[in-house]
Amino acid sequence: MLRGALDPQCQQDGCLKTRRTVQTIQFFQSVTSRQKHLDTPQQYLEKLLLDWRQQGSPSVWSIVITVFGDAIVPRGGVISLASLLAIFERLGIEPNALRTALSRLARDGWITRIKHGRQSSYMLAPDGTELFASAAQRIYAGETPEWSNSLEFKLLPVDAQTDHDAVSEQFVEMGYGSPMPGIFMRAVTGACNASPQDPASSITFHTSDIGVEDARRLSGMAWPLEELSLQYAAFSDRYRNLHAALQAGDLNEPLDCLAVRTIVIHDWRRIVLKDPNLPADLTPEPWPGNEAGHIVAGIYRNVLEKSEAYLDDCYLSPENLLPKPGKELRSRFA
DSSP: HHHHHHHHGGSHHHHHHHHHHHHHHHHHHHHHHHTTTTOOOOHHHHHHHHHHHHHOOOOHHHHHHHHHIIIIITTSSSSEEHHEEEEEEEHHHHHHHHHHHHHHHHHHTSSSEEEETTTTEEOOOOHHHHHHHHHHHTTOOOOOOOEHHHHHHHHOOOTSSSEEEEEEEEHHHTEEEEETTTTTEEEEEEEEEOOOOOOOOOEEEEEOOOOOHHHHHHHHHHHHHHHHHHHHHHHHHHHHHHHHHHSOOOOOOOHHHHHHHHHHHHHHHHHHHOOOOOOOOSSSSSSSHHHHHHHHHHHHHHHHHHHHHHHHTTTETTTTEEEOGGGGGEEEEE
């Protein structure tokens, strides 16, 4: 499903998740402490790349997913191996590591290899395209939705005929949380999608007479808001100074802009895809996700045009440059 496919950490048990959360926060804090005396965007980028190499960069195949979803999908979803190698070289990733990751993704059905004589291009498989489209709505979301002062609940009674694990996963993918076993909930907003197809035994009801404090407490039981709060705060600590530096001065090289864009979105998506995007009324106050969202949106807007200028010179095949992106690219973080 979406979260497990897009973030391998989501496939681990709760203990490992917690340990990795602590490690992620410690990593962000170590980067922040080393950035105190840096001034220019170029210095921040070099330090980010250095820390990636020293402390171990995320899995290469996961970064490939970020590059495809963020930069290649808006341009048709196909890119030559030669262009990918140049991008990943700037990120400090060895060619053999990239080729291994591409082979794994092709084997797992995420991407398809296209041969051009002795050269290759890679394109998204249909399943990968669909998952990216769904994830993008959350990665590049703008403001949080308005709450209608109503909660929707789904009760899943004990039933030997129902695959509870499969139904639970379906509900979670649709934005429901579970405050207690067999009960799923979500805030009713204008952004809510249609409800999933319910098993015959499920019961649905709404409540509109619940107070904000009680609704907020239920939300804290249904979703890992405390863990998300820590991750958002660590993200802001890591990128706050880079954001300020980019507002004061630009990166000169288009490839450097693409490198910043990739690193920031890679870290961002690993947090935001676990966030239920609750209305402001239902999150703890103050909510660190607000500042983190402001920072990622600001960095993205600062590097977008130059990073796209670099992609203008990349190839989808040995004879053809990447097509221009669609209008939806400029609406990200709007």
